[in-house]
Amino acid sequence: MMKKVLIITxxxxxxxxxxxxRIHKFVKYLRDFGWEPVVLTVKQNYCAYRDxxxxxxxxxxxxxxxxxxxxxxxxxxDVQHQARIATPDEYVHRGTFSIxxxxxxxxxxxxxxxxxxxxxxxxxxxxxxxxxxxxxKRIVREHQIDILFTSCRPYxxxxxxxxxxxxxxxxxxxxxxxxxxxDKRYFNPPTFLHRIMxxxxxxxxxxxxxxxxxxxxxxxxxxMKTYHNLDPAKFLTITNGYDGDEKTVSYNRLRDPERxxxxxxxxxxxxxxxxxxxxxxxxxxxxxxxxxxxxxxxxVGKSQKDFEAYPYQIGIGDVIDPIGFIPHEQVKTYLNESDxxxxxxxxxSKEYDFVYSGKFFEYLPVRKPILALLNHGxxxxxxxxxxxxxxxxxxxxxxxxxxxxxxFYQWRQGKFKYKLMSGKAMLRFHRRELTKQLAAVFxxxxxx
Numbered sequence: 001m002m003k004k005v006l007i008i009t010x011x012x013x014x015x016x017x018x019x020x021x022r023i024h025k026f027v028k029y030l031r032d033f034g035w036e037p038v039v040l041t042v043k044q045n046y047c048a049y050r051d052x053x054x055x056x057x058x059x060x061x062x063x064x065x066x067x068x069x070x071x072x073x074x075x076x077x078d079v080q081h082q083a084r085i086a087t088p089d090e091y092v093h094r095g096t097f098s099i100x101x102x103x104x105x106x107x108x109x110x111x112x113x114x115x116x117x118x119x120x121x122x123x124x125x126x127x128x129x130x131x132x133x134x135x136x137k138r139i140v141r142e143h144q145i146d147i148l149f150t151s152c153r154p155y156x157x158x159x160x161x162x163x164x165x166x167x168x169x170x171x172x173x174x175x176x177x178x179x180x181x182x183d184k185r186y187f188n189p190p191t192f193l194h195r196i197m198x199x200x201x202x203x204x205x206x207x208x209x210x211x212x213x214x215x216x217x218x219x220x221x222x223x224m225k226t227y228h229n230l231d232p233a234k235f236l237t238i239t240n241g242y243d244g245d246e247k248t249v250s251y252n253r254l255r256d257p258e259r260x261x262x263x264x265x266x267x268x269x270x271x272x273x274x275x276x277x278x279x280x281x282x283x284x285x286x287x288x289x290x291x292x293x294x295x296x297x298x299x300v301g302k303s304q305k306d307f308e309a310y311p312y313q314i315g316i317g318d319v320i321d322p323i324g325f326i327p328h329e330q331v332k333t334y335l336n337e338s339d340x341x342x343x344x345x346x347x348x349s350k351e352y353d354f355v356y357s358g359k360f361f362e363y364l365p366v367r368k369p370i371l372a373l374l375n376h377g378x379x380x381x382x383x384x385x386x387x388x389x390x391x392x393x394x395x396x397x398x399x400x401x402x403x404x405x406x407x408f409y410q411w412r413q414g415k416f417k418y419k420l421m422s423g424k425a426m427l428r429f430h431r432r433e434l435t436k437q438l439a440a441v442f443x444x445x446x447x448x
Contacts (some may be wrong), residue, residue: 002036003146005442006139006170008132008161010125010154012041013058016051016328018266018358022177022215023151024054025243025431026438031059033439038143039064040132053327063143067135070127125154132160133167140168146446151175155198158205165208171445174209175238179219179354206230210445213238213438216378219354238437241361241429244332260294260411262371263338265331265359268303272346275310277373280400282314284408287401291408295319297342300326300334335366339411344394345374354378361429364388369418371403387419 007027011019027037037059043066139145148170150161158174165172180202181195189195206212206227212235214220220237224230268274285292297311298321311317323334335341341363360379363370370389374380380391390403410416427433 002031002034003442003446004036004038004143005030005147005149006038006040006143006145008040008148008150008157008164010042010128010157012039012064013054014050014052015044016054016325019153019177020051020054021328021358022175022240024057025241026435027062028057028059028243029432029435030439032432033436035439035442037062038139038145040067040135040139041065042067042069042128044069051327053329065135065139067128067131070125070131123154123156126156126159128154129156129160129163133163136164136168145170147442148172149175149442151177152180153178155180155201158209159201162204162208171210171448172208173211173213173441173445174205176212176214176219176223177355178215179222182222182354203227206234210234210448211236211441213441214354215239216354216356218378222354236441238434238441239361239429240356240358241431241434242365242426243431258294259296260291260340260408261296261298261338262340262342263298263300263334264342264344265300265335265362266344266357267301268299268307268344272344274303274307274344276395276397277342277344277400278311278314278316280397280404281311281316281319283397283401284404285316285319288405288408292319295408296321298334298338299323300331331362332366335363335368338366338368340407341366341368341370341389343370343372343374343379345372345377345379346394356382364421364429365426367420369407369416371407373400386421388421389418 007023009023011017011023013020013024027039030037039062041064145168148161148165150157150172152158152175158180161172161174164170181199189198206223207230212220212223214223214235214237216239217237220235224232224235264274266272281295281297285295297316297319300323302325303322308322311320343357343360343363345357354377356378360382370383372379372383372389372391373394374391375393383389383391390407392399392403407416
């Protein structure tokens with residue numbers, strides 16, 4: 001009889017997007033290693049990114065409990081839905097009522113952000129805690145749960161895991177996709193009190209969880225160094241990875257001699273900006289006008305409206321191919337059709353020292369050169385160590401232009417100079433192998 005793990009995550013299919021993938025893949029493969037997952041997540045009636053294919057990949061008869069959203073999150077989503085209709089390609093606005101609703105949405109969102117920074121000591125998802133604690137009574141009654149696994153963000157999910165583990169005596173493993181108090185993108189406490197309270201909760205998580213799993217060695221090392229009084233064996237790394245039987249594509253062979261395709265997968269937003277890259281494209285085309293008829297910049301994912309308009313404002317709109325949000329499985333087709341894979345990481349602060357971008361491991365098995373725009377961090381270290389492409393500071397337009405020129409002329413010659421990772425080297429990043437590591441951790445904890 002399989003042992004059971006209760007997995008608590010805020011992000012899960014049918015929601016799409018990068019935040020879903022890590023846990024989705026663990027759930028997909030856990031049965032192969034003797035563990036039956038039971039999932040507790042949130043029912044999100046309105047979400048811009050739905051990926052029904054991810055649901056189809058899940059094991060048959062998987063038990064999933066969907067709870068209500070926290071009140072404030074639910075209000076935001078309801079008003080947002082009234083303001084806009086989500087389609088795979090864009091939000092379609094609906095007349096005068098839509099304009100009014102959108103203003104209400106922006107007002108509520110601004111109020112929510114202020115409440116989040118001032119009133120909520122941790123994050124505005126803390127309202128999910130009482131909902132989960134009510135639901136957990138039924139789950140524990142209906143299932144013999146052997147171990148509890150939580151994955152954050154949101155970081156308040158660690159408080160949920162701690163409360164359940166303490167109340168029911170279930171060993172708990174805490175998974176960190178991002179650093180907590182070191183995550184400058186999402187952790188910006190307005191007062192010293194907020195910082196102290198968050199650091200206290202982080203410390204409680206480190207002390208009370210049986211194991212702390214993180215997605216990179218630098219993050220694991222940070223936790224070990226910060227909480228040096230704890231057993232180092234408590235901390236371990238299970239990276240993100242790739243899935244499926246990837247088709248080997250040799251980038252030494254041109255797929256189309258007339259198209260030089262650079263593909264980016266993911267979202268552009270305020271801090272993950274494409275502006276410097278677009279400016280470099282403009283300079284590259286000014287110096288290499290003959291390249292215009294060959295160059296295609298393919299964008300797979302959703303971007304803010306300002307970023308969609310910017311290429312046309314600077315005269316490069318004709319080389320941009322905006323695909324929009326598509327199911328995760330379809331992304332591989334676009335990657336395999338590409339010549340260069342673009343990685344953009346805004347890395348002024350330390351979070352990318354700790355975190356691999358989710359798309360990074362999706363790029364590896366495609367075996368194409370990577371143009372990485374970033375300042376430092378684990379992705380840069382990996383690319384340079386394995387000679388997988390070019391790393392350029394993300395805001396240095398002239399250096400990006402020079403990298404584009406170099407790659408374009410390699411493409412014209414029919415051969416890129418960068419290395420391929422062997423199948424054996426990549427295998428350790430396959431999602432099934434990573435799930436095998438997680439299952440071994442479960443076995444170790446329950447047998448202790």
